Amino acid sequence: QVQLVQSGVEVKKPGSSVKVSCQSSGGSFSDYAFSWMRQAPGQGLEWMGRIIPMADMTKYDQRFQDRVTISADTSRKTAYIEVASLRAEDTAVYYCARVGCSGGHCFFEFWGQGTLVIVSS
Amino acid sequence: DIQMTQSPSSLSASIGDRVTITCRASQTISNYLNWYQQKPGQAPKLLIYAASTLQSGVPSRFSGSGSGTDFTLTITSLQPEDFATYYCQQSYRFPNTFGQGTNLEI
Numbered sequence: 001q002v003q004l005v006q007s008g009v010e011v012k013k014p015g016s017s018v019k020v021s022c023q024s025s026g027g028s029f030s031d032y033a034f035s036w037m038r039q040a041p042g043q044g045l046e047w048m049g050r051i052i053p054m055a056d057m058t059k060y061d062q063r064f065q066d067r068v069t070i071s072a073d074t075s076r077k078t079a080y081i082e083v084a085s086l087r088a089e090d091t092a093v094y095y096c097a098r099v100g101c102s103g104g105h106c107f108f109e110f111w112g113q114g115t116l117v118i119v120s121s
Numbered sequence: 122d123i124q125m126t127q128s129p130s131s132l133s134a135s136i137g138d139r140v141t142i143t144c145r146a147s148q149t150i151s152n153y154l155n156w157y158q159q160k161p162g163q164a165p166k167l168l169i170y171a172a173s174t175l176q177s178g179v180p181s182r183f184s185g186s187g188s189g190t191d192f193t194l195t196i197t198s199l200q201p202e203d204f205a206t207y208y209c210q211q212s213y214r215f216p217n218t219f220g221q222g223t224n225l226e227i
Contacts, residue, residue: 045208047217060216107167108167108210109176113164
Protein backbone atom coordinates (compact mmCIF):
# COMPACT_ATOMS: atom_id res chain seq x y z
CA GLN A 1 0.00 0.00 0.00
CA VAL A 2 1.44 3.36 -1.04
CA GLN A 3 1.93 5.86 1.80
CA LEU A 4 3.18 9.42 1.64
CA VAL A 5 4.40 10.79 4.96
CA GLN A 6 5.10 14.50 5.23
CA SER A 7 7.22 16.43 7.70
CA GLY A 8 5.71 18.24 10.67
CA VAL A 9 4.28 21.65 11.44
CA GLU A 10 6.50 24.65 10.67
CA VAL A 11 6.29 28.13 12.15
CA LYS A 12 8.31 30.69 10.20
CA LYS A 13 8.99 34.41 10.21
CA PRO A 14 8.11 36.55 7.19
CA GLY A 15 10.98 36.67 4.72
CA SER A 16 12.39 33.28 5.73
CA SER A 17 12.18 29.95 3.86
CA VAL A 18 10.60 26.60 4.58
CA LYS A 19 11.32 23.15 3.19
CA VAL A 20 8.68 20.43 3.48
CA SER A 21 9.40 16.78 2.80
CA CYS A 22 7.22 13.94 1.52
CA GLN A 23 8.55 10.39 1.92
CA SER A 24 7.04 7.62 -0.18
CA SER A 25 6.76 3.99 0.84
CA GLY A 26 5.05 0.90 -0.48
CA GLY A 27 5.72 1.44 -4.16
CA SER A 28 8.07 2.76 -6.78
CA PHE A 29 9.25 6.33 -6.40
CA SER A 30 11.22 7.29 -9.48
CA ASP A 31 8.59 6.07 -11.95
CA TYR A 32 5.95 8.53 -10.83
CA ALA A 33 5.41 12.28 -10.78
CA PHE A 34 4.77 14.03 -7.49
CA SER A 35 2.74 17.21 -7.24
CA TRP A 36 2.49 19.78 -4.50
CA MET A 37 -0.70 21.63 -3.59
CA ARG A 38 -1.57 24.01 -0.81
CA GLN A 39 -4.75 24.97 0.98
CA ALA A 40 -5.04 28.22 2.94
CA PRO A 41 -7.31 28.14 6.02
CA GLY A 42 -10.93 27.73 4.92
CA GLN A 43 -9.96 27.94 1.25
CA GLY A 44 -9.71 25.66 -1.76
CA LEU A 45 -6.80 23.77 -3.29
CA GLU A 46 -4.01 25.38 -5.33
CA TRP A 47 -1.67 23.35 -7.49
CA MET A 48 1.89 24.64 -7.13
CA GLY A 49 4.05 22.37 -9.24
CA ARG A 50 5.32 18.86 -9.83
CA ILE A 51 8.47 16.80 -10.31
CA ILE A 52 9.26 13.60 -12.18
CA PRO A 53 12.14 12.23 -10.05
CA MET A 54 13.44 9.83 -12.71
CA ALA A 55 14.07 12.69 -15.12
CA ASP A 56 14.51 15.42 -12.50
CA MET A 57 11.98 17.43 -14.51
CA THR A 58 9.93 20.07 -12.81
CA LYS A 59 6.95 22.20 -13.77
CA TYR A 60 5.60 25.11 -11.77
CA ASP A 61 2.56 27.32 -11.68
CA GLN A 62 3.85 30.69 -12.88
CA ARG A 63 2.46 32.36 -9.76
CA PHE A 64 4.96 30.43 -7.63
CA GLN A 65 7.84 29.99 -10.05
CA ASP A 66 10.01 32.72 -8.53
CA ARG A 67 9.77 31.53 -4.93
CA VAL A 68 9.21 27.76 -5.05
CA THR A 69 11.68 24.94 -5.68
CA ILE A 70 10.55 21.32 -5.96
CA SER A 71 13.19 18.62 -5.72
CA ALA A 72 13.52 14.90 -5.04
CA ASP A 73 16.02 12.47 -3.56
CA THR A 74 15.48 9.09 -5.19
CA SER A 75 17.72 7.29 -2.71
CA ARG A 76 15.47 8.46 0.13
CA LYS A 77 12.25 8.16 -1.91
CA THR A 78 11.47 11.68 -0.81
CA ALA A 79 10.13 14.75 -2.58
CA TYR A 80 10.57 18.27 -1.27
CA ILE A 81 9.09 21.69 -1.72
CA GLU A 82 10.91 24.81 -0.62
CA VAL A 83 9.15 28.15 -0.45
CA ALA A 84 11.30 31.26 -0.11
CA SER A 85 10.53 34.85 0.94
CA LEU A 86 7.59 33.69 3.02
CA ARG A 87 4.71 36.06 3.68
CA ALA A 88 1.59 35.76 5.81
CA GLU A 89 -0.43 34.71 2.76
CA ASP A 90 1.70 31.55 2.49
CA THR A 91 0.13 30.24 5.70
CA ALA A 92 -1.51 27.02 4.54
CA VAL A 93 -1.51 23.25 4.66
CA TYR A 94 0.87 21.95 2.03
CA TYR A 95 0.08 18.58 0.44
CA CYS A 96 2.14 16.27 -1.71
CA ALA A 97 0.42 13.77 -3.98
CA ARG A 98 1.64 10.97 -6.22
CA VAL A 99 0.32 11.28 -9.74
CA GLY A 100 -1.32 8.21 -11.23
CA CYS A 101 -2.15 7.90 -14.91
CA SER A 102 -4.49 5.63 -16.82
CA GLY A 103 -5.33 5.77 -20.48
CA GLY A 104 -3.60 9.11 -20.83
CA HIS A 105 -5.52 10.67 -17.94
CA CYS A 106 -3.57 11.70 -14.86
CA PHE A 107 -4.86 12.35 -11.37
CA PHE A 108 -3.69 12.77 -7.78
CA GLU A 109 -3.99 9.19 -6.60
CA PHE A 110 -2.21 9.12 -3.25
CA TRP A 111 -1.88 12.06 -0.88
CA GLY A 112 0.30 12.92 2.07
CA GLN A 113 -1.33 13.90 5.35
CA GLY A 114 -0.50 17.58 4.86
CA THR A 115 1.98 19.91 6.55
CA LEU A 116 0.79 23.10 8.22
CA VAL A 117 3.07 26.05 7.58
CA ILE A 118 2.38 29.13 9.66
CA VAL A 119 4.01 32.42 8.71
CA SER A 120 3.89 34.92 11.52
CA SER A 121 6.08 37.54 13.07
CA ASP B 122 -4.96 29.33 -17.04
CA ILE B 123 -8.13 27.24 -17.21
CA GLN B 124 -10.67 28.40 -14.64
CA MET B 125 -12.89 25.81 -13.00
CA THR B 126 -16.20 26.96 -11.54
CA GLN B 127 -18.33 24.74 -9.33
CA SER B 128 -21.94 25.18 -8.39
CA PRO B 129 -23.40 25.37 -5.95
CA SER B 130 -20.77 26.49 -3.43
CA SER B 131 -22.75 24.82 -0.68
CA LEU B 132 -25.59 22.38 -0.62
CA SER B 133 -27.85 21.04 2.10
CA ALA B 134 -29.24 17.55 1.75
CA SER B 135 -30.56 14.63 3.77
CA ILE B 136 -29.61 11.00 4.16
CA GLY B 137 -30.94 9.06 1.18
CA ASP B 138 -31.12 12.09 -1.13
CA ARG B 139 -29.71 12.27 -4.63
CA VAL B 140 -27.46 15.28 -5.24
CA THR B 141 -25.70 16.72 -8.25
CA ILE B 142 -22.70 19.06 -8.28
CA THR B 143 -21.67 20.80 -11.46
CA CYS B 144 -18.27 21.95 -12.66
CA ARG B 145 -17.66 24.20 -15.64
CA ALA B 146 -14.32 24.80 -17.34
CA SER B 147 -13.44 28.14 -18.94
CA GLN B 148 -12.37 26.30 -22.10
CA THR B 149 -12.82 22.83 -23.46
CA ILE B 150 -10.92 20.14 -21.57
CA SER B 151 -12.34 17.04 -23.30
CA ASN B 152 -12.82 14.60 -20.42
CA TYR B 153 -9.68 15.53 -18.47
CA LEU B 154 -11.64 16.09 -15.29
CA ASN B 155 -11.20 14.56 -11.86
CA TRP B 156 -13.31 14.71 -8.69
CA TYR B 157 -12.07 14.62 -5.10
CA GLN B 158 -13.74 14.42 -1.70
CA GLN B 159 -12.27 16.16 1.33
CA LYS B 160 -13.37 15.82 4.92
CA PRO B 161 -12.34 18.29 7.64
CA GLY B 162 -8.75 17.81 8.75
CA GLN B 163 -8.04 15.23 6.05
CA ALA B 164 -6.30 15.19 2.71
CA PRO B 165 -8.48 15.01 -0.41
CA LYS B 166 -9.42 11.60 -1.74
CA LEU B 167 -9.74 10.74 -5.43
CA LEU B 168 -13.27 9.67 -6.38
CA ILE B 169 -13.48 9.84 -10.17
CA TYR B 170 -11.00 10.42 -12.98
CA ALA B 171 -11.42 10.97 -16.71
CA ALA B 172 -14.81 12.51 -15.94
CA SER B 173 -16.60 9.22 -15.37
CA THR B 174 -14.21 6.45 -14.25
CA LEU B 175 -14.74 5.42 -10.65
CA GLN B 176 -11.53 5.06 -8.67
CA SER B 177 -11.03 1.61 -7.17
CA GLY B 178 -12.77 1.22 -3.83
CA VAL B 179 -15.14 4.16 -4.29
CA PRO B 180 -18.81 3.23 -3.77
CA SER B 181 -20.96 2.94 -6.88
CA ARG B 182 -23.39 5.59 -5.60
CA PHE B 183 -20.83 8.12 -6.92
CA SER B 184 -20.88 8.79 -10.63
CA GLY B 185 -19.52 11.42 -12.99
CA SER B 186 -20.40 12.58 -16.45
CA GLY B 187 -19.66 15.30 -18.96
CA SER B 188 -17.24 16.33 -21.64
CA GLY B 189 -15.98 19.56 -23.13
CA THR B 190 -16.72 22.28 -20.59
CA ASP B 191 -19.59 20.95 -18.46
CA PHE B 192 -19.36 18.15 -15.94
CA THR B 193 -21.42 16.70 -13.11
CA LEU B 194 -20.80 14.62 -10.02
CA THR B 195 -23.86 12.74 -8.81
CA ILE B 196 -24.27 10.98 -5.49
CA THR B 197 -27.31 8.75 -5.18
CA SER B 198 -28.71 7.72 -1.82
CA LEU B 199 -26.53 9.97 0.37
CA GLN B 200 -24.85 8.28 3.31
CA PRO B 201 -23.64 10.00 6.51
CA GLU B 202 -20.01 9.63 5.44
CA ASP B 203 -20.67 11.56 2.19
CA PHE B 204 -21.03 14.92 3.91
CA ALA B 205 -17.83 16.63 2.89
CA THR B 206 -16.40 19.15 0.44
CA TYR B 207 -16.06 18.13 -3.20
CA TYR B 208 -13.57 19.54 -5.71
CA CYS B 209 -13.24 19.17 -9.44
CA GLN B 210 -9.80 19.46 -11.05
CA GLN B 211 -8.74 19.66 -14.68
CA SER B 212 -5.72 17.68 -15.89
CA TYR B 213 -5.91 18.90 -19.49
CA ARG B 214 -3.23 21.54 -19.19
CA PHE B 215 -0.74 22.97 -16.72
CA PRO B 216 -1.24 24.51 -14.32
CA ASN B 217 -3.68 21.92 -13.09
CA THR B 218 -6.51 23.90 -11.54
CA PHE B 219 -9.26 23.10 -9.06
CA GLY B 220 -12.78 24.34 -8.64
CA GLN B 221 -13.46 26.35 -5.51
CA GLY B 222 -15.24 23.44 -3.85
CA THR B 223 -18.80 22.47 -2.96
CA ASN B 224 -19.57 21.97 0.71
CA LEU B 225 -22.21 19.26 1.11
CA GLU B 226 -23.86 19.47 4.51
CA ILE B 227 -26.76 17.93 6.30
